[in-house]
Amino acid sequence: MSKEEMFKELSDAVITCKNDVVTAAVEKARSEGIPPAEIIEKGLAAGMNEVGVLFERGKLFLPHVMMAAGAMEAGVKLLEADMPADSVSKKLGVIVNGTVEGDVHDIGKSIVSTMLQSAGFEVHDIGRDVPLQDFIDKIKETNADMVGLSALMTTTLQGQKDVIEMLKEQGMRDSVKVMVGGAPATENWAAKIGADCYAENASEAVVKAKELLL
Ligand code: B12
Structure with missing residues (x-):
């Protein structure tokens, strides 16, 4: 699967609002070695933006938006462990x-x-x-x-x-x-x-x- 297809899968997973679908897509992207920042921005956040557009056009309602937000948060939480702050080096600010x-x-x-x-x-x-x-x-x-x-x-x-x-x-x-x-x-x-x-x-x-x- 190409990187673009992987991002599409992540984005679609957020739109489905299902935490387990998002989790599975994140695990897959992670195992393919895609950096967490890209998984979030090009995959999950892109899906959330799409949800925003559909909501604005009246194609989705608020409960759907809230569920998509929950699914997105579950995906981000999973990736937080991959992005530990470097506690040894001097803080940048x-x-x-x-x-x-x-x-x-x-x-x-x-x-x-x-x-x-x-x-x-x-x-x-x-x-x-x-x-x-x-x-x-x-x-x-x-x-x-x-x-x-x-x-x-x-x-x-x-x-x-x-x-x-x-x-x-x-x-x-x-x-x-x-x-x-x-x-x-x-x-x-x-x-x-x-x-x-x-x-x-x-x-x-x-x-x-x-x-x-x-
Ligand atoms: C998800 C969502 C919700 C969720 C929020 C869940 C949560 N925990 O955050 C829920 C369902 C709770 C919600 C509630 C409401 N929402 Co709302 N919501 C959205 C939606 C669809 C997506 C926002 C989002 O999470 N995007 C995905 C993330 C990744 O993107 P982002 O937030 O833009 O963040 C990125 C950048 O902006 C930037 N960034 C963000 N913060 C910062 C900070 C710094 C310092 C920097 C440098 C960068 C930066 O970096 C981020 C990552 O790349 C937007 C639509 C939209 N197009 O934005 C409406 C939207 C923001 N909501 C809106 C409204 C009106 C509401 C409600 C009043 C209810 C309603 N009637 O719809 C309530 C607000 C209550 C309140 N007092 O705040 C309106 C706002 C309209 C306006 N006045 O401008 C929008 C635009 C939808 C619309 N067109 O009607 N909402």
């Missing part, structure tokens, strides 16, 4: 990552955390629907070099801007880099709110974090 207040979407944010961690960053994932002040508190507590702010809805994007304003007000803006992401965020939005960078997906987040912190 400390990153606080979370989804802003009012927003419960966390699949993409969690993938970003996993990939940053496996690239060698110390990641503090503070979850979803996170009160904005909690980002500030966690940055202080961990002496973070960077904060990642995820928002999946146009209505919660504003939270990214608000955190930047709060960092300024509290005199912390110069000591922490801000990376924003999530489907409605864009390069333009990041520039407009004064973020240090925007990344479209988890691999790009790793590249940009390295650019900014190393």
Whole structure:
């Protein structure tokens, strides 16, 4: 089976919403030596995006989306063991990552955390629907070099801007880099709110974090 066929199988497995089908497809791809990051981004996440498109067109309903999200999470969990953070080498930097207040979407944010961690960053994932002040508190507590702010809805994007304003007000803006992401965020939005960078997906987040912190 070619790599492309394997990615299609992973993507279709997420669309079927069945955890065991996803697990089997992940095991197969893994045994073929496909790197975990590719299995996630080109296979599982592609399937989840397809679910999003079908949902937006009214071809699928919310329970289906929730089940697909569960199946995707099961697949990612399986791969997390393959991407251990290198605890021996010096950490590349400390990153606080979370989804802003009012927003419960966390699949993409969690993938970003996993990939940053496996690239060698110390990641503090503070979850979803996170009160904005909690980002500030966690940055202080961990002496973070960077904060990642995820928002999946146009209505919660504003939270990214608000955190930047709060960092300024509290005199912390110069000591922490801000990376924003999530489907409605864009390069333009990041520039407009004064973020240090925007990344479209988890691999790009790793590249940009390295650019900014190393
Ligand atoms: C799955 C899903 C859900 C699941 C979430 C499960 C979970 N645990 O996350 C459930 C069913 C719970 C859900 C609920 C809701 N959802 Co919803 N959901 C989606 C869906 C279909 C897919 C999102 C997803 O997981 N994609 C797959 C992942 C891998 O991609 P991703 O999240 O984009 O992440 C990647 C990048 O964006 C980036 N990234 C993400 N975060 C970060 C952070 C940083 C720092 C960086 C650098 C990069 C980065 O990297 C990731 C990996 O590559 C989207 C549709 C879509 N097209 O996005 C709607 C969508 C986001 N939901 C939507 C809505 C409206 C809702 C609800 C209000 C219910 C409803 N009426 O549909 C509630 C929200 C409640 C709330 N207060 O938050 C709307 C938002 C519309 C808007 N206003 O903009 C969307 C766009 C669907 C739609 N068109 O209506 N949803």
